[in-house]
Each structure stands twice: as structure tokens, then as C-alpha cells.
Amino acid sequence: MRLADVFTTVLGDEPPVGFKAYDGSSVEAAGAPVLEIRSPDALNYLATTRRTELGLARAYVTGAVDVIGDLYSAMRSLWNIRVNVSGADSLRIFSALGGLRLLRRPPLPQREARLAGRKHSKARDAAAISHHYDVGNDFYELVLGDAMTYTCALYAEPTTSLEDAQYAKHDLVARKLDLRQGSRLLDVGCGWGGMVIHAAKHYGTRAVGVTLSREQAEWGAQRIKEENLSELAEIRHVDYRDVRECDFDAVSSIGLTEHVGVENLAGYFRFLYGKLKSGGRLLNHCITKPNGFGPPITRGGFISRYVFPDGSLAAPGVLMSGMHDAGFEVSHEENLREHYALTLAAWVSNLEKNWDRAVERVGIETARAWRLYLVGSRLGFEHNGIQLHQMLGVKPGARGLPAMPLRPTW
Template sequence: MTDAAGRLSEMAKQALGRPLPLRLRAWDGSEAGPADGPVLVVRGRRALHRLAWKPGELGLARAWVAGEIDVEGDLYEALDRLSGLVWGRGETGPKRPALLRTLSALRDPHNLRLAAEALALVGPALPPAPPREEAVSRRGPLHSLRRDRDAISHHYDVGNDFYSLVLGPSMVYSCAYWEDSEATLEDAQRAKLDLICRKLGLRRGQRLLDVGCGWGSMVLHAVEHYGVEAVGVTISEEQAGLARKRLAEAGYADRAEIRVQDYREIDDGPFDAISSIGMAEHVGSPQFRLYTETLHRLLKPGGRLLNHQIARRPLRDEAAYEIDEFIDRYVFPDGELAPVGTTTALLEDAGFEVRDVEALREHYALTLRSWVTNLEKHWPQALQHTTAGRARVWRLYMAASALAFEQNNIGVNQILAVRTTPDGNAKMPRTRGHWLYGATKT
């Protein structure tokens, strides 16, 4: 077999009706396609077997995780050029991307010529086993306490040392707030935490609950700068261990508590304020009403909730929504995105009054690009703390997510809501200036 790249490119052109947007380099050393830009490297036929048996995103992702395909050059440019082929979205539901149509066509018995060419190039093979070492193992009913703990452990217990390389000293794993595009990642994460504290109106002596507290950064910031007493909950053992250590080293162990506890198990409210930063994406639509009702119950009348959450775009036919297979299998098991309108409606159904919504889409793109830069800069060290496959998963999903935010395929929003008093008093300032300019730290 010679000129595998040329044959692949020609087959793709016939099926797509246009050339592939990337240069290809195949396992036999042959190359084909545009001379400029990044190169998609196909290291063996097994990558094509994966695409043949799982057309579209999942087959590509499995080949990427296994190291059977790679990109030389700018990963963002490569993903951008491929985005129209691999990812798609229509007004009434996810559209069938061109690459998926093409690969499905190769398996169509009515398309005998293309199928014969594909068989000659790829060769007969049984379905290749997926690289399961990086995929989640799920047990029990969807969003049961046990299954959610397993899902969170898969994503967040990759290792504190690995995450410290990616996230930097802040150890904040959510969208930063870039008041200045030239700011450092640390500055932007500090600005985000402070903005949330101001929106919540935190002050000395109040009791804060941080749901999904991660490595304790929000708790630490609120205790240090706003004088609150704080409870942080996570269902990741590794996160909780490091969060407790950070609080102890800062001298705040007597003013904050970190628990390994599901939000559904919290029974020691009420709290003056609740922050939920990048946690609601894990809740899932079957449990989201319980989530909003639980947080409402845990707040004092007049207390505020800050819900910081990634959102997908709404579809005219919501029944057509499909969870991303790659993300579900390899990154955020059982996670689910909802439109911001759905989230605000469920918060209000639970009894909250929604007072402010701030979109931070562009901020998350900058944040993700910073994380990818950190991972690439520290790649040899990262491989000492996790497997090559897992590191490749994180690099791909963060880079692809940055593009998704930039292209307005997904967004992220801070929703500020309040549990009003029985007489309807929200105990809120009349303008946003209070948290933009007027809050005072201790």
C-alpha cells in the first residue's frame, strides 16, 4: 500500500464534494492536502477502523486518546478547520456533520464504489476495542449518590499535582474574569472570586455555603477577604484533602469546614449566602429541580445565591438534544448542559427571584486557552502525574471548548438570585453598582 494519504484525501473529496481542509500524513509517510497550516497525522489503519465503526466525533476522539491520530502545528487552527465536518448544530436539533455523513456513506451497501475503496485502504477488521483505561466506569442508576461520586472522581481525582500544572496556583477550575485582557490567569481568577463575593454581598459574620467547592479557593477567598464563616462541600476526596490543607496553612481552619458531602445530604442550613461555581453542570436535568429547591431551602430569607454555570444554546425542538458522546465517555460523565433560560425558569419555580444574569462567554475562552498553554508548557511533568491518554483527553477537550465559546456554540453565565422574605423584600441594592464598585472587603 502506497500513497495512503492521497487515497484518503481523494475518497474524502468524492464523498464530501470538496477537499479536506487539512493536510494529511499517513502511516506510510505519504502526504496530501493543503501545504499551509497544521497537519493531521494518521499513524495507522486502526484509527480508520475506529472511524468506520464509530463515525464522527466519538471515533475521532478514541483514535486521539489512543495516540493513533495527532496534530502537528496549531491545534486550535486544526480544530477550527475541522469543526464544520465534525461538530454541527441546527435550529431544530444537532445537524449531521459532513464527516459523519461521509463515514456513514462508506458503510452504506448502496455506495459500493466508495465502500470498496475504503475496504481496500483500511482492510477488513473487527470493531477495535475502545481505549477504556481513560473512559469512566459507571454503576447504579443515573445521578444516584454512588454514581455521581464515581463520575466526579473520574474527572476531579485525576490528581492534584496534575491539576496544579494546568490551573496554576489559584487552583480554580471555572471561568476566570478578565477585567484586563493582559492580566495573568491568577489575577483573572482572583477577580472572579471577588466579583462573586461582592454579588453575594458577603460581610463579616455571615455564613457561606460553597456547593462543589473544588480545592477550596472560593472558601479561602471569602474567609480571608470578607470575614465569613464558610462550609465547602465536594464529593471528590482528593479535592477535599487539598482544600483542608490550604485552609490550615492559611490559618483559617477554625473558620471554614470542608466536607465530602453531596448537596442533597446537607441538613444544617440556613446559610446567609450560597455560591455554586461550575457545579450545576453535573446535576443533570432529572435532578435539577431538586437542586434548585434544595438550595432555596438552605438559604435564609433575604439570602443570595450565585449560580455560575455553562449553558448550551436552546433548540427549537429540545427533544432533539443529544449529549456529547466524547465528553460523556471521557471527560464529564453524566454531565448535562441546559439553556440559560431553562436554568432561570427552574430557579424561579423553586421560589427564587432572579435579580441579575451576566454572560461571561469570552472570558471562558481566554481561561481555557490559558489552561491549554499551561498543560502544553508542562507536558513532560503532566505525564508523570497521569497517563498519556488522559493528558491527551484534557488537551483536546479544553482546546475544543475554547473554540466552542469563541464561536458562540456554548456560553457561561453568572445568575444572581435571592430568596425573598415573606413580605417580598429581596434585601438587594437597586443597582449593580453595589457589587461592581461599592462592596468593601474586611
């Protein structure tokens, strides 16, 4: 039994993608991308990894598995495939592929995160953030483009440029928060400072951003200096929990909540509530689960090993309840998942356009891990496997009096 026979046993005689293997066998699928098994290590990764998804990811990251053609097209074709192999076929496949030799463990990719210490302690959170964000600002510049913003953009049209869409996202947040000249903004998890710079430059707001990534903080501080915004904008390399000032007019949290831990959401929202003056607003922008079923994240999977170690996703209802329980009145909510799919498509396009330079900067394994992560995330948003919600909360005025206009002004 050759590998191509195994492939058609699993996916049928007319598979949605082609197939090619190191044993010389192949299956054609006219005009479709080709899944290539380049090394026996691919089979070992699958056989020795409890989760098939992680085994495939390890094989792809190391190059034991590759796709000839467009990775997005291949993964989209396979996205809804349900494998249905009988017990007899499983035994036959196992024997044909080498039996117990499949259980030889190949070396793990170097890119996998291996964190120590108490989960969501300040030290471990710093290590988790560094794993993902401190791969080099020059690499992020290749992927994120001139906007240098690593969160969901806001598209007026599918053809809107990435830079214009990121500007629109920052401006929407600014208007929802009612930023104006002289108001004070705290941006937690500020990244390279996109929101801080936008608020200071376009609204005259005094903005403080905090990030656990030293490379982000240094890049953002330099951009603030170049924009002549030092009197209004500041970025600190600190944990958001170490911010001492209070009485901010507004708090923006754009892409931080995913790193906090679902078990810590109550304390997170209470902390942000305490940073605001009466009538102040919080804009919480984060990736969510599409429903409240199952655990907050599949532990031990590709995303937790390669992308966001210790990250977790809550359902939108959990987030809204957490905000209300902390004292906020949630006055507006919207789901921008289609916008994140478009954002990811733009990042993938940038990565492919700059592929050789990206590999030169971070190495082939990291570059392949990023390609797989960005393409898989795009499909997740397109197929409603994950969502992106913005929730606007207000700290009620004195004696609980309303602190918002009758209708939205943005």
C-alpha cells in the same frame, strides 16, 4: 485509492490542513498543521463507532491519529467544515480502505468512563466526580496554575493573567452575594476551596464548602490550614444533599449544576432555597447550552465518555425558570462565554508547557484526552456552541418584600 486521495475527496483539493498517512501518501498545505493517520486502527475506530466525533476522539487518545503542529489551529481550521460525500464516493472509499476489514473493533481506550448504578444516585454521582477530578492534584496543579480553580475566570483584558482573572471571578461572586464579615456562606461543589478561601480571607465570611472529590477536599483543607483560616473556613467531603445546616446568608454554586442532571434541577434549586435565610442570595455559575433545542447533552459522545460522565447542560431559560419556580427572584444574569474561552486557552498553555510532567503523572492517554477536551471546549465557547451564565437569585424577604437594593452594588 490511497489515504491522501480519500482525504482530498472528502475535504477538496485545497484542504485547510495538511495530511500524512501510514501508507506513505500525503497532502501539503503550506504553513498549516498536518493531520497524521499513524495506524489502520484510526480507520477502524471511525468505522465501528456510531458517532464520528467519538471515533476520532478514540483514535486521537490512543495515538492512532495525531496532529503535527498546533492542535487548536488544526481544529479551528476544520471547525466549520461540512463534509459532502456522494453515495458512490462513499462506496468507493469504503472499498478502497479495506471494506469489511474496517469493521474490526480495536481495543477501547482505558480512560473511557464505565459507570454502574442508578443515574444521579449519590453513589453513582460520587463515581462520576471521581472519574474526572481524582486524577491527581499534582496534575491539576500543572494545568490550573497557582489559582487551582477549575471554573471560568473573569478577564479585565485578554492579557490578564490566569491568577488575576480567577481572583476577579471569586471577588465578583463575593460582591454579588454581598459577603461581609460574620456572614455565612455555603459553597456547593467547592472544588479545591478557591471560593471558600477567598470569602474567608478577604471578607471575614464563615464559609463551608462541600465536594464529592476526596482529593479536592484534602488539598483544600491543607490550603486552609496553611492560610491560617481554620476558624472561618471548612471543606467537607460530602454530597451537597447531605448538608444539614440552614439559614446561610449566601450560597455559591460554581460549576456544580452541570453534574446535577437537568431532570433534577427542580429539586436542586428547592434544596438550595431551603438552605438560605430570608433575603439570602444564590449565585449559580454554570456552563449552558446556547438555546433550548435538542437534548441536554449528546449522550455517548466524547465529553460524556471521557470528561463529564452523566453531565448535562440546560439552556439559560430553563435554569432561570427553575430558580423562579423554586421561589427565587432572579435579580441579575450575565453570559461570560468569551471569558471561558480565554480561561481554557490559559489551561491549554499550561498543559503544553508542562506536557512531559503531565504524561508522567497521568499517562499518555489521559493527557491526550485532556488536551483534546480543553482545545475543543475553547472552540465551543469561541463559536457560541456553549455558554457560561451567572444567575443571581434572592430569597424574598418576609411577605415577599424586596430584599435587594434598587441598583446592583457590585
